[in-house]
Amino acid sequence: MLITSFQNSDGFTLAQYQSVLTNGYILQGFKNSITLSVISAVIALIVTLFAVYAMMRFSPSMREKILILTNLTSNFSGIPLAFAFIVLLGNSGLFTLLFDKWGIDTFSSFSLYSWGGLLLIYIYFQLPLALMLLYPIYDGIQQQWKEAAALLGASTWQFWQKIGIPVMLPGIVGTFSVLFANAMGAYASAYALTSSNYNLVAIRIGSLIKGDIFAQPELASAIAVLLAVTMVTAMLLSEWSISKTRRKL
Amino acid sequence: MKKRGFADLFFLLLALYLVLPVVATMLYAFATKWNKTILPEGLTFKWLATLFQDAEHLGALFYCPLGQF
Numbered sequence: 086m087l088i089t090s091f092q093n094s095d096g097f098t099l100a101q102y103q104s105v106l107t108n109g110y111i112l113q114g115f116k117n118s119i120t121l122s123v124i125s126a127v128i129a130l131i132v133t134l135f136a137v138y139a140m141m142r143f144s145p146s147m148r149e150k151i152l153i154l155t156n157l158t159s160n161f162s163g164i165p166l167a168f169a170f171i172v173l174l175g176n177s178g179l180f181t182l183l184f185d186k187w188g189i190d191t192f193s194s195f196s197l198y199s200w201g202g203l204l205l206i207y208i209y210f211q212l213p214l215a216l217m218l219l220y221p222i223y224d225g226i227q228q229q230w231k232e233a234a235a236l237l238g239a240s241t242w243q244f245w246q247k248i249g250i251p252v253m254l255p256g257i258v259g260t261f262s263v264l265f266a267n268a269m270g271a272y273a274s275a276y277a278l279t280s281s282n283y284n285l286v287a288i289r290i291g292s293l294i295k296g297d298i299f300a301q302p303e304l305a306s307a308i309a310v311l312l313a314v315t316m317v318t319a320m321l322l323s324e325w326s327i328s329k330t331r332r333k334l
Numbered sequence: 335m336k337k338r339g340f341a342d343l344f345f346l347l348l349a350l351y352l353v354l355p356v357v358a359t360m361l362y363a364f365a366t367k368w369n370k371t372i373l374p375e376g377l378t379f380k381w382l383a384t385l386f387q388d389a390e391h392l393g394a395l396f397y398c399p400l401g402q403f
Binding site for chain 1: 341342344345348349351352353354355356358359362368369370371372373
């Protein structure tokens with residue numbers, strides 16, 4: 086891929102990168118992808134943090150069942166997932182018709198085939214992954230610490246502020262970078278939902294390889310390399326912030 | 335106790351969000367017709383029967399990279 090991205094019919098060239106970086110359409114794809122990925126990752130992370138907190142209060146056997154369920158739904162992605170959301174929220178989806186019947190216009194006018202719909206689907210496939218990554222991190226916080234803190238007179242809020250969150254922070258940041266990369270690389274569900282109407286990087290690459298007009302694998306490779314660079318940058322940033330917080334502790 | 339109830343409700347909503355699309359897909363597999371109604375108009379095994387009579391699908395399901403059997 087790296088080699089292909091530096092080639093054209095004449096041999097070595099940087100023209101592919103030049104055309105990526107000067108093409109407003111592709112840059113907009115990057116912007117859309119990054120926005121969608123960051124927002125879906127943040128929402129999934131916050132929801133999962135509370136969910137894991139709620140989950141730890143269940144019995145171990147119940148937790149086991151929940152993990153099985155999360156595992157199952159984490160494999161429910163791509164085109165089947167887009168189909169399921171169309172059944173529920175599409176033009177004549179279950180909830181669309183239900184809200185229409187009840188006369189709740191704000192919900193019945195919701196369009197699944199837009200940014201909002203994409204965000205819902207992205208959050209859907211982020212949630213199980215976030216839950217599976219955060220569960221062991223949360224599990225690492227031991228009951229004894231809470232008891233010790235309580236014995237020393239700390240409130241629950243103080244415990245989370247001074248001990249709980251700082252201990253979990255590296256894991257949370259790491260989870261965020263995994264979620265971000267997960268969303269950046271997602272293709273099938275977004276394509277199934279909006280075909281190529283919504284401009285995302287993965288969809289740009291796909292259309293350049295398949296050749297909606299004509300195939301340009303070299304340009305696609307250059308975009309893919311830049312996509313990989315974005316993900317690696319996000320990973321390095323999270324590593325850097327983790328090492329920085331570790332030093333502060 | 336009140337706090338506990340809120341946490342449970344929150345988790346229930348999350349579980350619903352995760353399970354509903356799976357259930358909807360399952361229901362669609364058994365629906366006779368589900369175009370303009372909130373729930374399917376009827377239930378049927380027709381689609382499953384069609385699926386398992388389709389040679390191409392069976393071939394894909396039991397596809398063996400080492401050769402056909």
